Amino acid sequence: MGHTTGSEFTTVFGRGLIGELPSFVHRPYLVVTMDDLWPKFEHHFDSHLAGVHRVTTIGLDELTAAAQSLPECSSIIGLGGGQAIDVAKFFAWSRRLPLFQVPTAMTTNAPFGHRPLLRSEGKAVAIGWAVPEGVYVDFDVIRAAPPLLNRSGVCDVLCYHTAHFDWKLAHDLGKEERRWPYDERLVGEARLRFDAVFGSLDDIKAVTDDGIRTLMTAHRWGGAAFHNAGWNARHMDGVDHCYLYCLEYVTGKQFIHGQGVGLGLYIGSELQQNEPEKMLGALVRVGVDIRPESMGITWDDAATAMRRLAWYVRYAGLWYTVADTTPVTDELIERVRTRIYDAFGE
Numbered sequence: 269m270g271h272t273t274g275s276e277f278t279t280v281f282g283r284g285l286i287g288e289l290p291s292f293v294h295r296p297y298l299v300v301t302m303d304d305l306w307p308k309f310e311h312h313f314d315s316h317l318a319g320v321h322r323v324t325t326i327g328l329d330e331l332t333a334a335a336q337s338l339p340e341c342s343s344i345i346g347l348g349g350g351q352a353i354d355v356a357k358f359f360a361w362s363r364r365l366p367l368f369q370v371p372t373a374m375t376t377n378a379p380f381g382h383r384p385l386l387r388s389e390g391k392a393v394a395i396g397w398a399v400p401e402g403v404y405v406d407f408d409v410i411r412a413a414p415p416l417l418n419r420s421g422v423c424d425v426l427c428y429h430t431a432h433f434d435w436k437l438a439h440d441l442g443k444e445e446r447r448w449p450y451d452e453r454l455v456g457e458a459r460l461r462f463d464a465v466f467g468s469l470d471d472i473k474a475v476t477d478d479g480i481r482t483l484m485t486a487h488r489w490g491g492a493a494f495h496n497a498g499w500n501a502r503h504m505d506g507v508d509h510c511y512l513y514c515l516e517y518v519t520g521k522q523f524i525h526g527q528g529v530g531l532g533l534y535i536g537s538e539l540q541q542n543e544p545e546k547m548l549g550a551l552v553r554v555g556v557d558i559r560p561e562s563m564g565i566t567w568d569d570a571a572t573a574m575r576r577l578a579w580y581v582r583y584a585g586l587w588y589t590v591a592d593t594t595p596v597t598d599e600l601i602e603r604v605r606t607r608i609y610d611a612f613g614e
């Protein structure tokens with residue numbers, strides 16, 4: 269399957285990895301983490317701790333100011349799921365400091381991507397660049413994370429399924445972006461990672477060492493692939509992510525990324541008539557509940573986002589997908605509703 273261009277971050281799997289950090293990161297070090305995580309990990313750090321930055325915002329302006337008033341330090345440790353990891357990247361970039369990343373859950377591929385995903389004026393922006401010295405994946409730390417945070421990480425890989433359909437669709441209709449012509453080689457590379465994760469759903473659900481290794485290795489590829497493909501994510505994101513962004517817009521709420529993507533990838537595969545039963549079955553098997561109630565919203569919210577999807581993708585200027593070609597009918601909405609509640613219960 270062709271050779272992979274570009275490189276991926278140095279990644280270490282093991283145990284007791286956090287306790288080892290104070291012995292080798294540059295001193296003094298700053299830990300970037302979340303309020304609820306710090307008490308769990310504080311005891312691993314020593315007198316060389318310069319300070320702790322608890323993430324309360326991913327706003328670009330606030331973080332730009334915060335980067336200027338960090339305590340004197342010689343390295344940055346990112347410790348968390350997505351936001352702490354991204355803020356650690358931004359500080360490392362702003363202050364030109366060595367970075368060490370410790371993901372505490374398998375939620376997203378953020379630990380393995382070059383650019384931090386932040387917010388500016390209500391929009392997602394990816395400003396900055398950081399290559400960590402290492403990404404430390406501790407089996408025991410990951411296993412202790414809330415199950416849904418870990419399991420929902422599969423959706424950022426399973427969505428390659430809908431993304432590939434959308435990219436091909438855009439290509440066939442002459443609607444693909446000029447900078448991202450359809451590339452069978454990239455699709456093939458992504459498919460290898462999809463297949464690995466699809467074949468390990470039981471291990472990922474149980475958060476075994478093998479399951480952690482498989483999903484995090486897929487994330488490692490996916491995180492680097494945006495850069496490695498020339499800042500192209502067409503082989504990784506499609507209508508699945510469009511739906512999540514639309515749902516966020518319609519409800520004004522934030523969701524666990526993978527869970528929202530999971531709902532989007534199932535709805536998208538129905539719109540595409542692209543093995544929807546297989547995708548819903550995968551979500552059931554890995555234990556990612558996509559009922560709106562499990563995301564803190566109602567079925568009507570989910571249905572409203574479906575109805576507004578075609579309008580939203582043009583409003584937001586998202587790339588061309590099945591959302592542009594296939595109307596969301598009442599019949600489709602009813603089929604999705606019936607199948608989701610049949611699969612997960614009322």
Ligand SMILES: [Zn+2]
Pocket residue numbers: 424509525529
């Ligand atoms: Zn994603």
